[in-house]
Amino acid sequence: MAGLRTIYLLLAKDLLTELRNRETFTVMLFFAVVVLFLFHFSLHPEGGDTKLVAPGLLWLAVMFTGVLGLGRSFQAERENDCLEQLLLLPGDRGNVYLGKLAGNTVFMLAVELLIIPLFGLFFALDLWGPLLPLLAVALLGTVGLAAIGTLFSALTANLRAREVLFPLLLFPLVVPVMIATVTATSTVLNGGTLAEAGSWLKLLGAFDTIFLVVAYLGFELLVEQ
């Protein structure tokens, strides 16, 4: 129970910080919108084939945005040795990871809640029909991205050239999550039900679980002094 409290406190702290300075969320949101613009202009997917490319574009935008937000996640903790203080919290250090992960997932989901409707608007897609399945896919995909992203954000936080190293390490590793998320989104957008996207969602759930367990265990080794 103490572990849950640690996670909750960390999440509350990150949300409060964000409410005070509004740095990460605003940047992520507008970055995502600009990326969607760029995608639109570089591909001008007018006409019938929007549905073919749209899921991939959406999740690319989310991933780029995620890299931006996740990369900052442990930056704040570097100042005044905040991370060292957090690690002094009683209980398992993996809880610090889960707390940061919770914050990152909430930020990413909040951005997605705003850009998915915009995305439907820009690319002339009907999102109301498949809304619920789409949200399920988004939730699972985001947890997968954030699980591995939070670990690597912590891993690269104190390194030289972390801005280049973070995406370089992260992108190849999230390929399974991306494939499963994009394919499930594609199924759902093309009128498929949750059951039809089900095998991909199960796969995505399995990836999420593996990444969560590995990252939870790995974080302990990462932060030891």
Place this chain on the structure above:
Amino acid sequence: MIGRVLANGLGVIALLAVLAGLYLAFFYAPPDALMGDVQRIMYIHVPTAWVAFFAFFVVFVASLLYLGKRWPEADRLASASAEIGVLFTALTLIAGSIWGKPTWGTWWTWDARLTTTALLLVIYVGYLMLRSFVDESERRARLAALVGIVGFIDVPLIYVSVLWFRTLHQPPSLGTGGSKMHEAMLFTLLFNVGAYTLVYLFLLVKRVRLESLRAISEMLAVEKVRHD
């Protein structure tokens, strides 16, 4: 001293084995009934692929060992094996492309095994870059070991997801089902696998030795500063 003689002896044996393997591949093994002489690339392609995967497996094991026991030797082993693995992954992709062009009619296709191998290359190039960005040796070893483990665990996930996504690779040349291989071909293939494994071991021994010497020289430099 003896170590160096042994290592160089291994190098000579590896060189001879590779030359003998090439001879077998070109003159002993019969041409493939369907693909003709192009198929002889397999005698390079499959051994390099085997060495590449084996090298990354060694990185994984050495990383686990480092995190468990904190032996600097395990870290040197992981680092050396990752470098050789990247080299052999690149060779595998190049040889595979050269074979793919006349056989499949394309240099590249997004098939599960190709994609996984290419991503393997990117993951371990990232691993090596991470190493080059951390100066402090204990921390470098710890972070790299983590990437070595997570990267290795990720490989089957990538494979499964791409396999589900789409695939057209022919089934593996060895093992389950499929056509039966001519005995001479099988012998040539296995001989080459052995030969390139020797090359891997030779490079690994040399590379680990170099890192050990570097660690010793660093230690001596630190001691000298302390004395002065």
